[in-house]
Amino acid sequence: MPKDTVASPSPPEPVTAKGEQTKQAILDAALALFRRVGYEATTMRAVARQAGVSVGNAYYYFASKEHLIQAFYLDVQADHQERASAVLAAETDFGARLAATLHAGLDALTPYHAFAATFFKTAAEPTSPLSPFSEQSSPSRDASIALFAEALHGSSLKIDPQLRSEAPELLWLTYMGVILYWVHDRSAGQHKTRGLIDAAVPMIEQLLSLSRLRILRPTTRDLLNLVATLKQ
Amino acid sequence: MPKDTVASPSPPEPVTAKGEQTKQAILDAALALFRRVGYEATTMRAVARQAGVSVGNAYYYFASKEHLIQAFYLDVQADHQERASAVLAAETDFGARLAATLHAGLDALTPYHAFAATFFKTAAEPTSPLSPFSEQSSPSRDASIALFAEALHGSSLKIDPQLRSEAPELLWLTYMGVILYWVHDRSAGQHKTRGLIDAAVPMIEQLLSLSRLRILRPTTRDLLNLVATLKQ
């Protein structure tokens, strides 16, 4: 099985320590510039200059300007993981666990709010390897879904057993929705998104609980069938 | 009140018949090229050449390459409106009306599926005037929401009265979700998205009906409060 598609060959992973250093220097320079002047205004020439390398060298490690975003994405993902795990270790109430996981994601993203708008734009491109739904993103997506599985399964909440296995993916989708709202959120400190989480979490908790009600059984089954079909 | 922001001055609307013709020729050329070679590979030089005008003239009518997408968006919007109205005139069942409205949207978009990926990417940029959530898009967004209001209010479905007024916006959001899935849908003829609509519509219908149940009253209220807060 080929490692890369024809469309987007990956740059080589650095093998020497020096190469690793160079790559990191380029990434650091890029993220610093992104935060300071935004994505569009950051030129590859400026990134290279700030990193102390040539433009060609920057392209040796990052296939395109957009690929710098992918590296950023992995960083934030790891940060989210770390922040969430800290809270999840000491909490059993589902609502609190879910809220903490969602808030932790925003905490990790917050320094990049202005730039995240463009990040999201790029991620929305279906043909892009940066899309959260793409093949290439599946490792980090799976890790993110696993985080929501942990939030659910480590809690005391009782829900419909079949829903139990699909719920993490649905919670991840909810997280994507939260991020979508957050990216558009112009309120101070994005407090509206924080409010959205706090208001939505009890509703989600209630809906999951209600999934055990007999009247909702058919709807729950329909939903699960639909999710199964769409994933394929 | 100034007509334009400093950031993005609008090109002049053509006043003469000839100008109107020229603008249309440029748009037609652009859409044809988008369908044939995609958005990225379409150069403004090629658009101008195919339209038989100079590059400067193309920029006289469209402030940027992205603004050609906005024009495309308006076209599709009008097409959606037209297709949906035809069906809505002869149907009273809510499920059928909603399904028809959603399918009509995809029908209007289908010729552009490959290109729509990039279109969606651009629309997802929150700071872009092309974002479906932006200020500038509100006329076409309002029109789109009105379409879903018509689908609901012209039907015989009975739902919670307070939900009734907010539902069109929620249905429009659902439509945005469908488009998001459709854009990523690589199945032949995007049949998976069609299946998504057919499976989701009965569930939505049932959920709306259930909104009158007493057990769900508090959740319904919570949901409405949340929506109200988020819109502000």
Next chain:
DNA sequence: GTCTATAGTGGGATAGAC
């Protein structure tokens, strides 16, 4: 108001020398 031609800027991306 509409349109052309031309010359330029600046930035993403690449080729090929070292």
Next chain:
DNA sequence: GTCTATCCCACTATAGAC
């Protein structure tokens, strides 16, 4: 692995024709 030189294209500026 790294650089320099170069290409291409979005976009701008300008000066003027009709």
